[in-house]
Amino acid sequence: MLSSITRPKVKQFMSDFQFDLLVIGGGITGAGIALDAVTRGLSVALVEMHDFASGTSSRSTKLVHGGLRYLKQMELKIVSETGKERDIVYRNALHVTEPERMLLPFHKGGTYGKLTTSAGLFVYDKLAGVKKDERREMLTADETLEMEPLLKEQGLLGGGHYVEYRTDDARLTIEVLKKASQKGALCLNYMKVEEFLYDDHKVSGAVVRDMLTGGTLNVNASVIVNATGPWVDEMRGKDEISNDKRLKLTKGIHIVIDQSVFPLRQAVYFDSPDDRMIFAIPRGNKAYIGTTDTFFDGDRSNPIATEDDIAYLLESVHYMFPTIKVERKDVESTWAGVRPLIYEEGKDTSEISRRDEIWQAHTGLITIAGGKLTGYRKMAETVIDLVVKKLPTTSFGPCVTEFLPLSGGEFDNEEHYQSFLESKSNEALLYGLTKEEGRQLSSLYGTNVDVVFNYANAVSTEESLLPNVWKAEVLYAIHHEMALTPSDFFIRRKGDLYFNIAFVKHYKEAVTSFMAALLSYDETTKETQLKELEQHIKDAECKGGA
Structure with a gap:
């Protein structure tokens, strides 16, 4: 189990045992590798120097998509492979992915015209093996505006309508890690590799x-x-x-705006003034816009949006949605992520391939570089195919992750998932929760929600400034998702720093105090963790230092 409470015991096991595989890195790539390996029968340890998913894997555009943009670069293999993988990710994790109809408008003089859009989406459907009911539709200008009335009318020629999948990238990573842990992998966050150990000039471990x-x-x-x-x-x-x-590292940022200011009805993939392609995506009562793509050599642990980054995205919104008067003050929160791309001499950021590569050192160290969130499972399969060849025994099984539901994702199909949500929203009343709270919890935790319900029931008699539903989620995050700080909880376990920042600001002290009691923080640690969270809030709001 991925529990903060059993951390000392897991550390002891890690130091006492000889593993088949040590994975360094607790983002989506490392998580996928650990899951693939342990389900083939390998003994696996995974370490992450920060929190799980704290890097690129919690800072993406939060789409499991096939990479339509890569058709322009003729990256046909990426389009084909990731297009097929997105359906696998969706099928295995219905509670953290959902279909998102995407509108691609085309204007006179824009990046895409009617012919190129139609042909591109047709090729995309074929390469990605898109299901029949999700294949592209071509729309007239009137039909495009009916779908999203906020779009720029001037020069509008029509649009393409196709399906991608929206996800919570950090929660996807956590669910992969929880599944790996359930299968026997030992995973620890806040564990940094200082140096390698060697046996006869071959890597044999790490300090x-x-x-x-x-x-x-x-x-x-x-x-x-x-x-x-x-x-x-x-x-x-x-x-x-x-x-x-x-x-070569590049940075991408996103901004979040309330729907009361930017009432976006439909996810849109659109031209910016400098002909880059930008996403605008509705999520609950918010809309988020991104991303930028600039070379980056700053702090990889904590990239932040600059005022220039924000201004660029606001200009893009004004360009494509001219009736929307969004101002800087309307940006509620931001996030910035670093993309690790494989350097190619003389290429601009948007031209560098998103492909993944595997490198082997003479010492035996295997490195996986590049890649996309959508392709994490296939990348892991390729890596473990290589790993098993290096092990002395050949008794390991084949890759089984294509049809392996992630933790919380044990559903037969979409209909089963929808009926589950309805049933659990009603059942929540028995635990002192509202139907809406029950539905939200069920959609977040999937088939693990019963544990959260039980926690809510257990704390229902306590007097506290923290609502019972939040206490239940904190308990679950600590005991089942190895959350160790309030920042872990608010950012990687819940995503509220980006999409519900007012709640984070309101409950930051109460959650920190509750976690301090559960995890036995001393006063210094408690104060440090609260200050760290407050700094993350300021970074998200781009308000400078603490």
Whole structure:
């Protein structure tokens, strides 16, 4: 179980056991590798130096999509593979992914015309193996405006309508890790690899530091995979650089605006004034817009949006939705993510391929670099195919993740999931919750929601400034998702820092106090964790230092 309470015991197991595989990196790539490996019968340890999904895997555009944009670059393999993978991700995690009809308007003189849009979406449907009821439709200008009345009318020629999938990237990562843990993988956050251990010039383990206590332990493994995203080159530097390839980091930011200001009805993929393509996506009572794409050499642990970044996206909104008078003050929150792309000489940010590559050092260290959120499962399969060849025994099974529901995702189909939501929203009343709270919890935790309901019932008699539903979620996050700080809870377990920042500001002290009691923080730690959360709030609002 992925529990903060059993952390000392897991650390002890990690130091005592010889593993088949050590995965370094707790983002979606590392999580997928751990799950693939453990379900084939490998013994697996995974360590992450920050919180799980705290890097790129909680800072994306939150779409499981096939990469229509890569058709322009003729990256046909990426389009084909990720297009097929998005349906697999959806099927295995219905509670954290949902179909999102996307509108691609085309204007006179724009990036896409009627012919190129129609042909591009047709090729996309074929390459990605899109289901019949989700294939593209071509719309007239009037039909396009009927679908999204806020669009710029001048020069509008029509639109293409096709399906992508929206997700919560951090929760997707957590559900993969929970499944890996349920299958026997040992996973720990806040554990940093300081150096590698060697046996006859081959990597045989790593010295790992607990970033919370300061202590170190040795983790021994037959094979080690470096899946550290933006830190890939730094980790290779602790071993050896096996080739002349390296990463080039780019930054993408997103802004969140309330629907009362920007009443977006329909997700739109549109031209910006400089001919880049931008997403505008409704999510609950908010709309979010992104992303930028600029080279980045700043703090990889905490990239933040600049005023120039925000101004660029606001200008893009004004350009495509001219009747919407969105101002800087209307931006409620932002997030910024770093993309680890494989460097290509002379190419602009948008031209660098999003493909993944696997590199092997002479010491045996395997590195996976590049890639996309959507392709995490297939990337993991490829990596573990390589790993098992390096192990002395060949008794491991085949990859089974294509048809393996993630934690919380044990549903037969979409109809089963919808009936589950309805049933659980009614059942929530028995636990002192409202139907709406029951539905929200069920859609967030899927088939794990009964545990959250039980926590809500257990705390229902307590007097507290924190609502019972929040206490239940904090308890679940600590005992089942290894949340150790209020920032872990609000950002990676709930996503509220981005889409419900007013609640974060309102409950920050209460949640911090509740977690402090459960995790036995001393006063210094409690104060430090609250200050860290307050800094994240200021970063999201782009209000500068603490």
